[in-house]
Amino acid sequence: VMSPVNIQELMYHNLPADYMEILKWAGEKALSMGAKVYAAGGIVRDLLLGIECLDIDLVVEGDGIELARAISKEHQGRLREHNQFGTAKILFPDGRQVDVTTSRTEFYQYPAAMPQVEASSLHQDLYRRDFTINAMAVSINKESFGDVVDYFGGREDLERGLIRVLHNLSFVEDPVRILRAVRFEQRYYMSLESHTLKLAREAMHNNMLARVSTERIWEELKHVFLEPRPGLVLARFMELQLWPSLFPGVEPEKVRPVLDKITRSLRTLRYWNVVEPSEIWMIYFLAVLHFSDWTVASEVCRRYHLSKRQTNKVAAALGGWRSILKKLQEPFGVTMSELARQVKSVPGEIYPLILCYLTGNSVKKRFRHVLNAVFYNKPQINGKDLRLLGYEPGKQYKRAMEALWQARLDGVICNRQEEMNYVKKYLVNFEGAKDNV
Numbered sequence: 335v336m337s338p339v340n341i342q343e344l345m346y347h348n349l350p351a352d353y354m355e356i357l358k359w360a361g362e363k364a365l366s367m368g369a370k371v372y373a374a375g376g377i378v379r380d381l382l383l384g385i386e387c388l389d390i391d392l393v394v395e396g397d398g399i400e401l402a403r404a405i406s407k408e409h410q411g412r413l414r415e416h417n418q419f420g421t422a423k424i425l426f427p428d429g430r431q432v433d434v435t436t437s438r439t440e441f442y443q444y445p446a447a448m449p450q451v452e453a454s455s456l457h458q459d460l461y462r463r464d465f466t467i468n469a470m471a472v473s474i475n476k477e478s479f480g481d482v483v484d485y486f487g488g489r490e491d492l493e494r495g496l497i498r499v500l501h502n503l504s505f506v507e508d509p510v511r512i513l514r515a516v517r518f519e520q521r522y523y524m525s526l527e528s529h530t531l532k533l534a535r536e537a538m539h540n541n542m543l544a545r546v547s548t549e550r551i552w553e554e555l556k557h558v559f560l561e562p563r564p565g566l567v568l569a570r571f572m573e574l575q576l577w578p579s580l581f582p583g584v585e586p587e588k589v590r591p592v593l594d595k596i597t598r599s600l601r602t603l604r605y606w607n608v609v610e611p612s613e614i615w616m617i618y619f620l621a622v623l624h625f626s627d628w629t630v631a632s633e634v635c636r637r638y639h640l641s642k643r644q645t646n647k648v649a650a651a652l653g654g655w656r657s658i659l660k661k662l663q664e665p666f667g668v669t670m671s672e673l674a675r676q677v678k679s680v681p682g683e684i685y686p687l688i689l690c691y692l693t694g695n696s697v698k699k700r701f702r703h704v705l706n707a708v709f710y711n712k713p714q715i716n717g718k719d720l721r722l723l724g725y726e727p728g729k730q731y732k733r734a735m736e737a738l739w740q741a742r743l744d745g746v747i748c749n750r751q752e753e754m755n756y757v758k759k760y761l762v763n764f765e766g767a768k769d770n771v
């Protein structure tokens with residue numbers, strides 16, 4: 335057992351000053367209300383690891399709603415109350431948020447062996463949580479500000495790098511925790527503690543995940559896809575044979591090599607200044623599905639209730655990447671404009687995957703060149719010039735500009751004057767064609 339520790343200093347160093355102010359203020363307010371208040375969960379874990387954490391989760395022994403009201407009033411937050419649960423969310427103008435829960439003693443049955451002295455409502459609140467590293471709190475009460483509350487050895491597990499459940503039924507109570515365990519393990523380069531791993535395997539063996547709604551699984555998967563290194567998490571899911579439950583029908587072996595490379599590819603694309611795709615999670619979802627037939631992939635999309643728009647995007651990406659890859663690798667006879675047109679026609683979320691498959695510097699360079707063309711090679715003339723020529727913006731104008739873009743990429747056109755001539759000619763031909771109809 336580790337000796338008690340106070341992390342006030344750490345808090346001052348690692349939390350934004352305005353947050354510290356709120357915490358201090360909340361502690362004093364609680365005192366005047368005869369309540370106690372703690373910051374719990376991820377914030378303690380991340381403070382001890384020296385990692386930034388902006389989500390604050392307060393546990394109040396007393397009236398949590400009343401304290402939340404006071405905090406939001408004093409600090410210009412918007413309050414969302416859930417009175418039946420005794421919880422509230424405070425939203426601050428800068429986008430950060432503080433969750434406040436009321437810890438309660440009344441509904442809880444303690445295992446007989448648990449000494450009753452420990453049965454504070456904070457203890458019970460923490461005991462309901464998933465892993466020891468997530469089940470710590472830090473006092474923000476005036477007299478004990480910064481004292482870490484660690485009933486279950488969370489600090490020791492953090493130091494040893496172990497993800498450990500608090501009790502044997504944890505995965506049965508909430509099977510999503512199997513996925514969370516792996517997510518935290520990979521995020522912090524830790525390991526599942528051996529008994530915990532055994533319990534997780536048992537829960538998987540009993541097909542516990544099938545009892546969870548696909549909505550909850552998808553919520554967790556999206557969390558995974560937004561981790562710093564989703565590939566590691568997905569690879570570990572594979573190792574633990576979770577893929578059949580998560581992505582039915584998908585053959586893992588084909589996907590495995592990509593998982594190690596995809597985050598690096600994404601980083602390379604950022605370095606190349608390629609415009610960030612709008613749905614980062616989809617990069618990893620596509621990586622999972624890229625080798626599957628559309629029957630399998632579309633079934634997975636349906637399973638997780640992707641919208642029509644998202645499903646279409648997935649379809650476009652999965653239908654397009656192979657041919658782009660082939661054209662990049664066999665450049666003879668493929669014009670720059672054709673390549674650029676194809677690359678532009680698939681969602682940007684598939685670009686990292688394409689890059690994973692490119693070997694050799696010259697091919698990568700070619701891809702970079704094409705992407706550069708897609709995002710940054712813009713004609714010098716614009717709508718204003720066309721209007722001066724007497725053309726109104728419209729369908730044919732768009733087509734003309736598209737044709738001009740392609741001509742530029744193929745090096746047919748090199749300067750502003752040539753651009754003007756090209757578009758003029760294009761539009762005249764177009765008009766002529768129209769007259770002939």
Ligand code: CTP
Binds near residue numbers: 374463508510
């Ligand atoms: N929790 C749990 N079981 C779950 C989900 C959450 O016990 N299925 C608990 C965890 O102990 C966690 C707390 O609820 O500390 C808050 O959950 P969440 O915000 O998801 O976790 P964080 O620890 O903040 O993780 P992240 O850094 O990914 O936001």
